[in-house]
Amino acid sequence: MIFHKMTLLYAGVLLALFSFLPLAEAGVIRAIRVEGSQRIEPETVRSYLKLDVGSSFDAEATRNSLNALYATGFFKDVALEQEGDTLIVRIIENPMVREVTFEGNDAFAADDLKKIVTTKARAIFDRGKTERDLAALRQAYRVKGLFLAKIEMLTKSADGNQVDLIYRISEGEKSKVQEVRIIGNKGLSEKQLLKKLLIQPTDWLSWYTETDTYDREKLLSDQNQLRNTYLDNGYVRVRVDSSVAELTPDRRAFLVTHAVNEGKRYKFGPIRIVGDFTELPEAELYKVLTVAEGDWYSQQRVRDSAEKLMDLIGDFGYAFLDIRPDKMINDEDNVVGLTYQVSKGKRVYVNRIEVSGNVRTQDNVVRREITLVEGDRFSASKMRTAKNKLQGLNFFETVEVTTPPAGDAELVDVKIKVSEKPTGTFTLGAGYSSQESILGMASISQNNFLGKGQRMVFSVAHSGVRNEYNISLTEPYFMDKKLSVGFELFRRETDQTRYSSVLEKANGGSISLGFPISEHLTDTIIYKLVETEVHYTGSDPTLASQVIREQENLSPYLASIIGNVLYWDYLDSRMNPTSGRSHRLVTEAAGLGGDVRFARVVTDNHIYIPIDSDKDWIGHLRGRIGFEEGMGEKIPIFERFFLGGSTSLRGFMPSGVGPRTAQGDSYGGSHFEQLNTELFFPILGMTDKGVRGLLFVDTGYLGESDLPTGVSDAGGVRVSTGVGLHWNSPFGPLRFTLGTPLVKEPNDKTRIFDFSIGSMM
Known part of the structure; x- marks a missing residue:
């Protein structure tokens, strides 16, 4: 055994020596010649070398030069040789990608698949990048529910050291969600919970809605949606312990199981509004609340009440208003007390109204939907109404409204950023x-x-x-x-x-x-x-x-x-x-x-x-x-x-x-x-x-x-x-x-x- 190990050690040393034999002789490099370059300029090749004219033929510098040239991804093969006092760099360039095509794709359009792969036409062919592209394509098909999809990449040589990349796809059938089960539920029925989820079992409309397609991100969203459904129905201590998707033995369908722990159901306890807003009688604030003591607790109603208070108080010019609902859970009586902490900040006025993102739509078309004008006291409800009206025009994909300070503590700018869509x-x-x-x-x-x-x-x-x-x-x-x-x-x-x-x-x-x-x-x-x-x-x-x-x-x-x-x-x-x-x-x-x-x-x-x-x-x-x-x-x-x-x-x-x-x-x-x-x-x-x-x-x-x-x-x-x-x-x-x-x-x-x-x- 010892003799065998020594033999391997000597063989390795000899191999290393022979690998650099052409450069083993001591001497100074007087010239560098690049052979085999077609698209890449010789000067570009020289720029990656760790050796230069005037330096010695050094084994370590040679290894570093080889590594640097390979790391560019431009070359299929590289060799460094010494001829007298000349360093010869022999290269074989990687081909250029002439075209990227897809065959057999139906679930995705070709343009969508081209956005997924990083190797584009006119790029240098890199085997490592194409392997990563293959992995990305397979992941995209898994997200789409096509777990049986098979994808292979073929290369076809073309003139001028070019290649065509062909991704051949066999999509197979979608892995549908055969069943969605909820265990541990008692207070809320499975039907009531299921209709809120993104992932649904296969039904006769699935061809259109695609809700029966498994997706890890959807599963995580459903886990959160289950919790929200319980919170909106009074179960403040609910836990979603697990959400698991298992493939059937034939890998053609999923079984999704959500495990919940409901806990007890709670009602609203005492409800208070505290803070520094004094412009209206306290009774006027309580009138806009959608929560009431004795009602079953609902997280959504807590948020709705906060928004209504925001509109009511914000209309007095408070753009930086902060309303924080604090919950006090009483597990003994199964009630949730609620205190809305109001911090109104300073009253502000509108400095400037700026519109951006509108290329085709004229400025006045956007501005006329805003009832606030420069110099007006800020109004939260008017800003919310303006945003809704702009979205209702159906001219824009997105509408963003922000109110940053304008430098003066009593002024804000209203910035409206839109993204247009075809009309x-x-x-x-x-x-x-x-x-x-x-x-x-x-x-x-x-x-x-x-x-x-x-x-x-x-x-x-x-x-x-x-x-x-x-x-x-x-x-x-x-x-x-x-x-x-x-x-x-x-x-x-x-x-x-x-x-x-x-x-x-x-x-x-x-x-x-x-x-x-x-x-x-x-x-x-x-x-x-x-x-x-x-x-x-x-x-x-x-x-x-x-x-x-x-x-x-x-x-x-x-x-x-x-x-x-x-x-x-x-x-x-x-x-x-x-x-x-x-x-x-x-x-x-x-x-x-x-x-x-x-x-x-x-x-x-x-x-x-x-x-x-x-x-x-x-x-x-x-x-x-x-x-x-x-x-x-x-x-x-x-x-x-x-x-x-x-x-x-x-x-x-x-x-x-x-x-x-x-x-x-x-x-x-x-x-x-x-x-x-x-x-x-x-x-x-x-x-x-x-x-x-x-x-x-x-x-x-x-x-x-x-x-x-x-x-x-x-x-x-x-x-x-x-x-x-x-x-x-x-x-x-x-x-x-x-x-x-x-x-x-x-x-x-x-x-x-x-x-x-x-x-x-």
């Missing part, structure tokens, strides 16, 4: 509805026209019932005032063959002027000028009703209409309201010029009432009332009221109720009353995916006090009921409704099933 869209749409058959549409819109915040739209729509062309432009701040001015031009053809044997052709336009009266109330004045033609669509004109013949003989007629719209909005969201109310009052009068005279009033009211704290169950009441008077003349048929269909009385066809001619044509009415009662409810916990069930009862009446000859009376009140499904799907809104009339008249036209499917491409 122009080209939209194609297609769909089908039981009311209009096949529907196609196209539109071009620009929400920030010329960077002035103006909205311009051109649209075309075609279906089995209507053809419509429309162009409009709206200026929300006319002459830099809170005046909304707009115009619209349109051409519309509506074929009512299914309901009234008539075809309407309308050409016209409108101008409008809108302005806010208060925070929740706006008023809009509208003038419309419309020319309308009425044509009988039956095969035999002699069979047309007298009413239709009269309408056809009078057409085309010109309607000059001036109207006013008052709109009150107290909804929490216009797109998907869950609480609040809205009211619309529309008054119109025709007769200022034109061929027809009438006046009408329509009111439309909505009330949304959340039934449960999570707002999964929502009650909705809609009430509409309309009345119109011909002012001594007959009201044209297309200016009358009609009821029936998915937007008024479900279970009846459009124009399916009301006065009707002997030939079966709908005549419409001069007044109507409509009440829709709805209950939205969750289906299989998919509310957050835009799916909701619906129960409804519709009630309506359409009447006419002065019926012409040949038109029968409308009868009484109609009532219908049914169920529905609403889904805000990835390809547009889907609405399915099954309705059945409970109260109807013999001449009514009914339809049990209504549905519409929209697609945005």
Whole structure:
């Protein structure tokens, strides 16, 4: 054994000596020659050497030179040799990367994968870097849930010492989350906890939401979300002991398990507000709190109360206000006392308002959403409102508002930094509805026209019932005032063959002027000028009703209409309201010029009432009332009221109720009353995916006090009921409704099933 070790030692020494034999002779370097360089200049090679002209041929310096050259990553092979008094540096350069491509990628776009790899086109090929790139790509696929993905890198030689890098990817199937379990929960149900989590078990919508994809970061977020859910329901001592994801034996799915220790449930104890703010009576501060002694503890309500105090006190000019809620947990009585410590700081005023990040959007478009001006006393609520308004414009990806000191202790600058996003869209749409058959549409819109915040739209729509062309432009701040001015031009053809044997052709336009009266109330004045033609669509004109013949003989007629719209909005969201109310009052009068005279009033009211704290169950009441008077003349048929269909009385066809001619044509009415009662409810916990069930009862009446000859009376009140499904799907809104009339008249036209499917491409 000793002999063997000595043999290895001598062999190593001899190898080291022979390795540097060409440089072993003592002497001085008189010249350095670089051989093999193609892209890299010889002078660049020499700059990495630890030897130079005039220095000795030194073994240690030689080793250091070799290491330095290899460390650059430029060379595949390097050799240093001595020829007399000349040092020869022989190099073989690493190839240059000509192109980086990906094959077999579907989960990621090629551009996204190119952002992950550090080796780019025109870079020097480095085997170490490409190995790290491979590891980064594999990690990206694991985050995406594709744990079975296989990635290999191929190199393909090209002219000029270049190579193409090809990443060949076999993605395999995603490793789905098969099951999510929560153990240790008693006070809160597993269903209540699961719906708050980012990672969900596979369901029929997973292809769209991808919530069933495992991700370590999501798992950690869910751990925190579980804790927050418990804190919002009174469990102040809750612990999430572990969150574990285990692969099934076939590595195709995960089992996620969260272990919790709930502890006891606590209520709010005494609540106090202390500090140095004295501008308002103490009772006014307590009024804005959303917490109350005796209620179950909620961390979210503690934060909400702090924000409301921030707005209330901050409006007195305190930009550096500090409100700290201190909790005192009493484990014996299971209560949490709460003390809001208020430190108002100094009262400050606005020095300058600065806007940055807006390249296309003009400065005044941003500034006009801010009600504060330079010199005003600082207001926290006005700043919060300004930020919300800027985000609501939908012009910007992000909006950041900061209020740093302006040098003077009593001044702050308001700095608004925005990041713009594209505001122009080209939209194609297609769909089908039981009311209009096949529907196609196209539109071009620009929400920030010329960077002035103006909205311009051109649209075309075609279906089995209507053809419509429309162009409009709206200026929300006319002459830099809170005046909304707009115009619209349109051409519309509506074929009512299914309901009234008539075809309407309308050409016209409108101008409008809108302005806010208060925070929740706006008023809009509208003038419309419309020319309308009425044509009988039956095969035999002699069979047309007298009413239709009269309408056809009078057409085309010109309607000059001036109207006013008052709109009150107290909804929490216009797109998907869950609480609040809205009211619309529309008054119109025709007769200022034109061929027809009438006046009408329509009111439309909505009330949304959340039934449960999570707002999964929502009650909705809609009430509409309309009345119109011909002012001594007959009201044209297309200016009358009609009821029936998915937007008024479900279970009846459009124009399916009301006065009707002997030939079966709908005549419409001069007044109507409509009440829709709805209950939205969750289906299989998919509310957050835009799916909701619906129960409804519709009630309506359409009447006419002065019926012409040949038109029968409308009868009484109609009532219908049914169920529905609403889904805000990835390809547009889907609405399915099954309705059945409970109260109807013999001449009514009914339809049990209504549905519409929209697609945005």
